[in-house]
Amino acid sequence: MTSTQDGSVVIFGSGLIGRSWAMLFASGGFKVKLYDIEQQQITKALEHIRKEMKALEQSGTLKGSLSADQQLALISGCTDIKVAVEGAMYIQECTPENLELKKKVFSQLDLIVDDKVILSSSSSCLLPSKMFMGLKHVKQCIVAHPVNPPYYVPLVELVPHPETAPSTMERTYALMKKIGQSPVKIKKEIDGFILNRLQYAIISEAWRLVDEGLISPSDLDIVMSDGLGMRYAFIGPLETMHLNAEGMSNYCERYSEGMKRVLKSFGPVPDFCGATLENVHQAMCARVPADPAHLGARRQWRDECLMKLAKLKSQMEAE
Ligand code: NAI
Missing domain, CATH: 3.40.50.720 (NAD(P)-binding Rossmann-like Domain)
Incomplete structure (x- = not known):
């Protein structure tokens, strides 16, 4: 005890x-x-x-x-x-x-x-x-x-x-x-530390994809919550690479040219304002109206999900 x-x-x-x-x-x-x-x-x-x-x-x-x-x-x-x-x-x-x-x-x-x-x-x-x-x-x-x-x-x-x-x-x-x-x-201080640097990289590309009309805001969020996020709750992006081929070296041999090509096509830092902001705001409000009661209830639901996920993670790690 x-x-x-x-x-x-x-x-x-x-x-x-x-x-x-x-x-x-x-x-x-x-x-x-x-x-x-x-x-x-x-x-x-x-x-x-x-x-x-x-x-x-x-x-x-x-x-x-x-x-x-x-x-x-x-x-x-x-x-x-x-x-x-x-x-x-x-x-x-x-x-x-x-x-x-x-x-x-x-x-x-x-x-x-x-x-x-x-x-x-x-x-x-x-x-x-x-x-x-x-x-x-x-x-x-x-x-x-x-x-x-x-x-x-x-x-x-x-x-x-x-x-x-x-x-x-x-x-x-x-x-x-x-x-x-x-x-x-973190070995040396850096603006945004690590979590926010990763988070901002994702937000930035999400914004550009919606801005260019390639996907709706709600579908963009599904790509993360029902796609990438499912595995990222258990393994990070580097281990994902390692497992998605016969090890890390093999992943880079197979996919580095494609990754570099796609990465070079990324646009500039978005302004996070104007018509795209209006579009994203409306889509988010259709799911969760931006008043304290709805936002509070959704946060509570999120915290319950996180609590259950934390429980599942500790069970999986113990196996
Ligand atoms: P908060 O506004 O909820 O709480 C701040 C508290 O500090 C208040 O109780 C206030 O009375 C007290 N306070 C103000 N001046 C003071 C002083 N001179 N001496 C002692 N107490 C004083 O803020 P919150 O959200 O708890 O954030 C605190 C820190 O945690 C911030 O640096 C924030 O960036 C960081 N943080 C916040 C996260 C979030 O999602 N809210 C996540 C991670 C970090």
Whole structure:
């Protein structure tokens, strides 16, 4: 049985992503302090976490081996930054995606943390060199970028600052594994990290194909959800190549000329506006009207699908 772990974790910002991180760390047996500048945000987050953990426990999908009550007992709220940080071994920053705000937050933390704690940001796209510039504790800083919703999608991109100590990367990697996430090490910072670079390549070609009138927006989405996406939930694009021929070398021998020909025919970066935007927007609204109730219901359905997929993946990996 997972027992409680030594050392506490601070979640700095208790919005959408902060709440999810808090649940993940509690599922791994860590004591979690949920910090925010708004007491109301903490109260809301604690209530939300309580409801979600109870529902997950009832449906048999609560992570970790502690009960919901045991996990809930590990999480507490805090609005005093010094009290929150005291004795922490890991701080996961989850404030809004704004460079000036994050720089301010990390400079505040830099003044009060010890030489051991890891300072990690959830940033989706801010470069570590910009966020952590000039900090005294820069060796202890890293980006750990989760994917929404982190409780069901385990990937975490670990992105170092040029001065991040190798031990910071290794300790963060080990911690992510311990709470059941799937970390990847990005060797050097790059705009968009890796997930968004891949995602934008797909969005860009999808947009051009619809723009050129080659396929409808809803059929384009089916190509991914009933085609490529089916296998990508289990194997990546490189292993797909390996399996789709007699190994990778054979795939390149057979298909590289065709791939290069098609890739050279790709158009420029789309503007994402005008008539194509109108066309795509209408098609998406026909499926899911863009009001909070319909969008919320569809997101909930998506999260249920992801939860079931996560279950299937762990069963398949155990076989
Ligand atoms: P959010 O807006 O839901 O939550 C932000 C929280 O930070 C709020 O509770 C707010 O009160 C608090 N906050 C604001 N200023 C603060 C300060 N100075 N000190 C402490 N707390 C403060 O934002 P969300 O969506 O949770 O995003 C947080 C981070 O996670 C962002 O960097 C975002 O890019 C990243 N992220 C978001 C994803 C998403 O899909 N929402 C996915 C992956 C990463």
